[in-house]
Amino acid sequence: MMSETHIPMPSIPKEVQEKLDAMKVKLDKFSKELVKENEDILGISLLPPAKINPEERLTKEETEKLKNRINVLVLINVETKKEWAKLRDDLIKNVQKKSKEIDENITPTVMDIAEVRENCYDAKYEILEMIGSGAPLYDPQEFLAAVKISELHKSMVLKKFDKYIVSYVAVGSLFRGEAKSFDIDVAIVIDDTDVKKMTRAELKDKLMAIIRGMGHEASQITGVKKAFHIQTYILTDFWDAIKDANPVIYTFLRDGVPIYDRGVFMPWKLLLKMGRIKPSPEAIDFQMDIGERLIQRTKGKMIGIMGDDLYYAILNPAQAALMLYGIAPPTPKETIHLMEEVFVKKEKILEKKYVDILNKIRKYYKDIEHGTLKEVTGKQIDELLKDAEDYINRIKKLFEQIQTRRDKETLQETYETCLSVVEDVLKVNEIKVKDKKQLVNLFKKHLITNKKIFTEKQLETLQLVIDTKNSKKKLSWPELEKVRREARLFIKSLVEYVQRKRGYEFERAKIRFKYGERYGEALLLENITYIIKDLDATEKEVQKAIIKADGSLGMVEKSSMEELEKEMMKINLPKKVFIKEKIFESLKKLFGSDIEILVNY
DSSP states (O other): OOOOOOOOOOOOOHHHHHHHHHHHHHHHHHHHHHHHHOTTEEEEEEOOOOOOOGGGOOOHHHHHHHHHOEEEEEEEOOTTSTTHHHHHHHHHHHHHHHHHHHOTTEEEEEEEHHHHHHHHHTTOOHHHHHHHHSEEEEOTTOHHHHHHHHHHHHHHHHHHHTTTEEEEEEESSGGGTOSOOOEEEEEEEEOOTTOOSSOHHHHHHHHHHHHHHHHHHHHHHHTOOSEEEEEEEEHHHHHHHHHTTOHHHHHHHHHOEEEEESSSHHHHHHHHHTTOOOOOHHHHHHHHHHHHHHHHHHHHHHHHIIIIIHHHHHHHHHHHHHHHHTOOOOOHHHHHHHIIIIIIIISOOSOHHHHHHHHHHHHHHHHHHHTSOOOOOHHHHHHHHHHHHHHHHHHHHHHHHHHHHHHHHHHHHHHHHHHHHHHHHHHHTTOOOSOGGGHHHHIIIIIIIISOOSOHHHHHHHHHHHHHHHOOSOOOHHHHHHHHHHHHHHHHHHHHHHHHHHHHHHHTTEEEEEETTEEEEEEEOSSEEEEESOTTOSSOOEEEEEBOTTSOBOOOEEEOHHHHHHHHHHOOOOSSOOOOHHHHHHHHHHHOTTOEEOOOO
16 A cells, blocks of 8 residues: 655745845835834835736846836825825825835835725726735735725625626725724625516525625635625615615715726716715605604603613612512502611611602603603703712612621521520530520530530531621621521531430320321420321321310410421420320310321331
């Protein structure tokens, strides 16, 4: 099997490479010195070498000189200056002098951007083609890059759709030589007058998709970073737009620069300049009607700003503040009342003027809603916007005040809960607590050191909660959240322990019974009984009744699992539980005479 042979690409001869490097150094120097001395230079480009025509019969010396010539275009922008002619002449002299100083082979051509446009108006596109084939040396506004990408895209489009392309026109500020231009805009007019196999709309859509795809490809090839926008028009629509006095098309004709034209765009442009293209009376009325409708639309938008945007911009934060405080989402009307009652009067953390702002904007909103206010002025909107911004900034501070208070309350609640569950744990282990200040020491001594029920880590968490509560240092939100998270785990582990411990004790105080196909349970506490009617039910129905002195049950009332759990945490069960006969009689009355008591369940 023969191995694959890799043929190396031919390398540039050393002397040629040295010549190119030397030329680059000279051109860079030429560009930098020119730009430094002349602020009116728009761009400098190295142009392709001149073609030698064999028919001219040049001497060997002339041919060699032509081969060594370095063609450079210096593009200037002086058309708007007062003494533009003198400026142009001075620039030409300066450029020629500078080129001779650096290298006699540098042959500069100086052109004003106005000359480039005039050449395009006269269908002389050679200079654009040369720029497209050249290499930019200085191009701060990317005008040369715009010409380069447009020329490449134009050639791609004409190669594929030459029959249909009427005009390829440069539009936008960049081709006017304006400094502040962020994109490159071109427009293409497509001839649709002989379309037979598809509708004009289909032709436009298909060509547009392909042409824009070519635009993306041209951007990739040239490496031009500015956005390249392509607009396509079909000839019939374009003509209708001219008749209808479409402002976009009029601007397009007035300012557009054709970089390819089949004798259609320039006649239109000249006719417009001569005042021969005039809109019809219908078109004038249509444009006038648009103006009136847009004014009404603007008024409607201003009303909308007042009626919806501004109102909800201040209402929603007010409702959020009340929710953060702990109040369920109120109605808009209730919001104003609650803001004053809670934050102004009760808590005294908000100034009344901010409630007045809320009230004022709500009044505007209701007047618009009821139709009593139909127009608003810009001055009114400005004043209300200023009030709304002031209001929003104050509500942000109110949020911070509420959050700080909530953090303190939450920390206090966490602290009290931790101490409470520690006390419960000590109680279920029959450890007496005479002084709550001794809770931590008792917890450590009996349940960590002696019985080893809990760990040092849990003791550290308890101490962290106590230290945080007593500290005057303001903690960050992540620090507070860490304390809360560890406290939740601590509380959960201790509560589960108490529930398991008490669960074993409560088993001794339970009577489980069967009636019909159901199983129920009665829990006998100190002087009250809790009855679960159906242990297998998803939502368990709980009742309670007082235990009388004779052991019978008093009037049965409705209860809940939550109430039962709270009661179980509070009551200390006796070591021995005695059941009197009367309790069974009471259960028979409640569940029927066929009730059965379960033993050893």
